[in-house]
Amino acid sequence: MTSPLLKIENLKVHFPVKGGILLRAAAHNKAVDGISIELEQGETLGLVGESGCGKSTFGKAIVRLLKPTEGKITFEGTDVTDLSRKAMKPLRRDVQMIFQDPGESLNSRLTVGSLISEAFDIHGIGEPAWRRTRTLELLEQVGLPAAAADRFPFEFSGGQRQRIGIARAIALEPKLIVCDEPVSALDVSIQSQILNLLLDLQADMQLSYLFIAHDLAVVKHISDRIAIMYLGQLMEVGSADEIYADPRHPYTRALIAAIPEPDPARRNRPKMILQGDVPSPINPPSGCVFHTRCPHVQDKCKAEKPVLRDLIASDGSPRQLACHFDL
Amino acid sequence: MVDQSEKTAPLLHVKDLVTAFDTEGGQIKAVDGVSFSLQPGRTLGIVGESGCGKTVTALSIINLLPKPTADILEGEIWFEGEDLASAPIERLHDIRGERIGMIFQEPMTALNPVHRVGRQIMETLKLHRDISDADALRATISMLEKVGIPSPEVRVSEYPHQLSGGMRQRVMIAMALICDPSLVIADEPTTALDVTIQAQILELLQDMQNKLNTSVIMITHDLGVIAETCDDVLVMYAGRVAEQGSVDDVFNNPMHPYTQGLLSSIPRLNSPRKTKLPTIEGMVPSLTDMPTGCRFNNRCPYADELCVSSYPQLDGEDGFHQAACHHWRKIDAQLHSGTTS
Structure with missing residues (x-):
């Protein structure tokens, strides 16, 4: 069996919450609290959760924009958890990121051309003439005119700016792209254009995606596998079709039921509305972190934390669930 | 439903509303000739993409427009027997919060x-x-x-x-x-919230509406929210109404190519994974640089010379489900022959 492209073992990212006059760490925000998951070459793993569940922190830790507190990240068999900045440089070519708001993530003082060819400068790839040609090719690949190279990011719409962000991310022909809410800031008619572009690029370049989003319908459309995250932990992992057709975790069921469907005929379907708010990750609930909102809560859930256990899915695909019960 | 809407007097009737902003580049009409009615106790959804004028339409009703840059240029806004478009500001002070409640996004x-x-x-x-x-x-x-x-x-x-x-x-x-208002305007009330909280708030809004028999104008970009909560819908594009009708009619049998494009471009939970989504090519034209004729003509697969030369008026089989498209009959026939053959 080949080793996975990316292997995450018990990853934790805790942020100190400072208090008192000496500003000592009074508590810790457990944004990511013990996540283990693998990602295969060419696969799209969707990561779904509500705001504050730690999904963006997880994405940033994988590209090492944040240093993990604990755990191990293995990329193509190499442990990259504690690599220095310098030793990280080859990894940066292979792992790229696309951000939610391309208006904020693009330097407004650089032309689109220099934004894209910046990557070649940093990694010392090619001669200036080659860099220019390659930049124009990349623009074409993401559906922008060659004239865009000499213009500035503010001259473009949100959807076009996201295309620029994508051109930057694919410039070094990476193996993995972490997409952090890449379409949630875009209008409906533009969302589908960007999703189609990501699908095309994946087919052309054998890319792997970690696709982070809160919209389960979007994630289901683009992903092969889906992981459901709540308060820094994984609740359920499975193939995209299985997660939707047969959700096993009460939180997954609630998430699917809560999505407003653009079909008036489905208006009166049974709904399961979760009560209360997401608890604070600084002081997460004991036992199962979901127990404060779970409609099936038992005493065991308050005392004992469920492990992410393996299940057999009905179609034979690997499936994991963090719940004490088979509901 | 058509009969009912014709019999009872509407709670709100907006007629030929034009609201414009003064900018350095000249006057921009963010809302350009919008008309609609709202019956008592019903929920009207206004849906469209950023910049289509849905929020400006709502703000015009209670005249909460940013002064002095924006103003209502033309049109009438009839609410409970008076024209709010020509009412003095003191009268609006009385109405806001008392007869018309507002819920904002953030x-x-x-x-x-x-x-x-x-x-x-x-x-x-x-x-x-x-x-x-x-x-x-x-x-x-x-x-x-x-x-x-x-x-x-x-x-x-x-x-x-x-x-x-x-x-x-x-x-x-x-x-x-x-204050038990007869109309509540909710502008993207759940956009800033997580899905599980959004479900709570939408349920609460519907609950309260049923108890108090309030009419609601629900402004959103989310077609799912419209389908779940509204009776009627107004689809706006570039400052004008593209299509209007009951939610069932508009979602099940969209007449305007823009509505058809929007509905088919959203990924759904039960659609096949990793397939290309149908898209609406291009993007919404800037308000300073509107195409002549139909404003959707530069993105529309059915556009011809007529669409460039004249703006289509709202038209349809009945007075209720209507679209602003010259070719809706032809498109409708084409779509239906496509599904039967």
């Missing part, structure tokens, strides 16, 4: 951070009713309880930052409903 910016939430709700009540402080406080606590805030007698004296996003939106709803 309750953190809509609520005053330095006043306790109870005081902000009571303010509305005291402004419009002759009521003692003690009675106003009692009414406020009871309203907070109705909108599902736990321990309302404690929460009433808390500040907005002490509440979660979902709780703040509940406070906004309490404030909008405290």
